[in-house]
Each structure stands twice: as structure tokens, then as C-alpha cells.
Amino acid sequence: MIVTPAVRHTAAGAAALLLALPVPFAPAVSSASAVPPASPTSHAAAAAEPTPPARRFVDPARLDRPGTQVQPLRGAPALPSVSALAWVVADASTGEVLAARNAHKPLPPASTLKALFALTAMPHHDPDERHTVADSELTGIGEGSSLVGVKEGYTYKVSDLWNGVFLSSGNDAVHVLAAMNGGWKSTARQMQEKARSLGARDTRVVSPDGYDAPGQVSSAYDLAVFGRAGLQDPQFTRYCSTPYADFPAGSWSYGIANTNRLLTGADGVARYPGLIGVKNGYTSNAGNTLISAARRGGRTLVVSVMNPQGGGGLAVYEETRSLLDWGFAAAGRVQPVGSLTPGKERRGARDTERVRTREQAGERARERERSEVRAQAGPEAGDALRLMASTGGTRADAKTAGKTADGRTAPEKAAPSGTAAGLPLALVGSALGAALSLWLWRRFGARGN
Secondary structure (H helix, E strand, O other): OOOHHHHHHHHHHHHHHHOOOOOOOOOOOOOOOOOOOOOOHHHHHHHHOOOOOOOOOOOOOHOOOOOOOEEOOOOOOOOOOOOEEEEEEOOOOOOEEEEOOOOOOEEHHHHHHHHHHHHHHHOOOOOOEEOOOOOHHOOOOOOOOOOOOOOOEEEHHHHHHHHHHHHOOOHHHHHHHHOOOOOOOHHHHHHHHHHHHOOOOOEEOOOOOOOOOOOOOHHHHHHHHHHHHHHHHHHHHHHOOOOOEEEEEOOOOEEEOOOOOOHOHHHHHOOOOOOOEEEEEEEOOOOOEEEEEEEEOOOOEEEEEOOOOOOOHHHHHHHHHHHHHHHOOOOOOOOOEEEEOOOOOOEEEEEHHHHHHHHHHHHHEEEEEEHHHHHHHHHHHHHHHHHHHOOOOOOHHHHHOOOOOOOOHHHHHOOOOOOOHHHHHHHHHHHHHHHHHHHHHHHHHHHOO
């Protein structure tokens, strides 16, 4: 038999290659620690998507709906019977609306609009600044307006004028401060811009003092926004929570009382414990309106009530009281139905659906990538797929699964065990036997031919 050089070289090369391969070491595994091979079912379970946590979804368009909106949980107190055309109960810290009725219904605000006036004009002048009133600054005050008694030619501190606004709801004090702020029409424009910046989009400002004017409206939602914003200003809070003050009148002064009965306890209305104040109002067109804030047990609520339909002129205070009591009792027992925070309050159903569609599309894309990795990697990729399922990773994450920080294969993945470890040893043994037989044949068998 003649062995050609090509055959000899091929056999020698194969033997050398097999001899150069490293022989894997299979550590002994005791029967106590042996783990049975995973079945196809267990691999599928390991790669399955984990159950996501329950989401706290708040429909941002819910407050646009008419009627009462509330989402009670187990143990939540029942809402009180309230006759107001519109109202809102909200957490002043988080801005979450706990319950509401006709939150965005446009209604005349009366003097509660003075809260927006204060947010707009108050930052422009120091409280100790003095101003002498001109006769022109007191013109155009509406007939029947509430007044604090500002007189032309008298000099007042700005803080005195703000006491006149908050305690006596004085339209004369509003006119003077508006004149100092650039004029009546300019102040109305500034108030409109301020309302928009706060996310209050139902408000139309015509008369900065809240006096009835054609087209002037606000909403229970917007009034709650103004009240919450005011609580973040120490000056605003100080004025709106003052029950009594002295108002100057030249060489002497006289006392004025806050017309918010929940704050003073006047006219048979019991004071509300923890009341901070804010602003009340009344006109023949608007009826009674009120923004109130109160603090209890580390929580602060803001409540707005517009135009109660029963109970007389003091009903606005009693209905506010019942809503405040409900709000404190409902802490942690209701899901919010909206938010007073700008950007979250009226996103609308279309935007909500768009966000939900994007989330679903992203989840479908991630599931496709996980399916591709399963198909390409096979059963041995179980650990990588488990990593993807638990972290929401992508195919690139699966490729790097099982690597150490320096990019090398982790030790526990380096050595196969069991039958897989015996296959390379058998191949190496066969190759050695073939190489030895070939060498012996060349050494001794060729001589006999």
C-alpha cells in the first residue's frame, strides 16, 4: 500500500491539531448537589415576561366630565351632600384632586378672583413701600362694591392696602394697587398671563377686582389652583390668614375684620380648626364663592366652592366645612381624579391614548427581540434570556450576559460537565490512536512492501 505525501501530511496535521486542543476538566459533582438538566418547559418559564407592578393610572381628562368625580377605595367616607354648582377638593402639597364636581364649568368668580390679582401684583412692591393715593386711582369702582375706606390724598403702606384687599375685599384698595402695577387694563392682561402660566385655562379676566363684567369667568378648578399657588408665597399666606387688622385713616386708624367667616367665626359660623384662610366673594351674578385652605395632621387641603343653590348666604361656609372634613377623613382612601399641577391637569383623552399606544408598541418591540434571541441562541441561552426578562433588556444585553467586568467568560460558565465533557476526550483518544497506528505502519509496515 502506497501512502501519498498528501495523505501523510493531512493525517499528521489532524493529529497535531487534536493534540493541541485543551482537554477540558470536568469537576466531580456529588449526588447531593447534582442538578437535573432543565426541561424545555423550565426554559420557557425562565424566559417568560415577569408580572409588572400594578399601575396607578389617573385619567387626565376625567375632570373635564360633568358631574361628581371621585374614586373611593375600601373604607372611604361617603361624599357629603353639597348644593354648589361646582367644587374641588385637592391636596395642596401634591396637587392631587381627591374629588370634584363640574371642575371646569365656567362660572363668575366674584372676589375670589382677587387671589389671582394678588399672585400677579404682590411681587412688584415691597410691603413697607408707601404710596399717596391720587383721585384718578379711585375712579371706575363698580356700584355696590365692597370698600375698605381708601381716601385720595392719604398715604398708605403697601401692606395696609393688601390688608384692605384680603380682609375687607376692598375694591378701592384693588384699584390703587392696580394703578401702581401699570393700570387697570395692563393688570388684567398680566392676570390673564399669570393664570395661563399656572395651568388655569378656564379663567377670563375683565375686571381685576372680580366685579361682575361681561365674559368674566373662572372655574372651581382654577380657583383651587390660585389658592394652592398662594400658599407657596409667605406674604400671600400672611395676609389671607389675618383675621383682624388696623387700617390707617390719616392721624388715626380703625379696625377691620376678615369677611371669611370660617376664619373669624362671625355671624354664627363656627371657626374651622386649622383654617389658613384664602378668599371669599359674593356678587348678585356669581352668588357666594370661596377658596379655603386648612391644615391638619401634617396635611394641607385646598377647597373651592362656587355658588351653592341652597341654605342661604352662609351655605358656602358650611359646604366648604363638610368638604374639608371629608378630605381629611379620605386621606389614603381615595384614588386621585386629577391634578392641579401644570401639564397634568387637562392633557385630554387623545394624549392619554397616544401615551398608551407608545407604551404598547415598545413592549411589542421588546417581545420580538426576546423571541429572536430564543430562536438564535437555543436552550443554552436560558441564563441570558432570564436576564433580559428580569431587566427588560435587549438583544445586546443577552449577548453580554455571563461576562465578567473585563469581558471574559464567567468561571461558572467556562467548564462543561457530564456527557459534554467526555466527548472531547473521546475525540482526542481516537486521534492519538490513529496517529500512532499511522506512525507504526510507516515505521515497520512499509519495509515489507
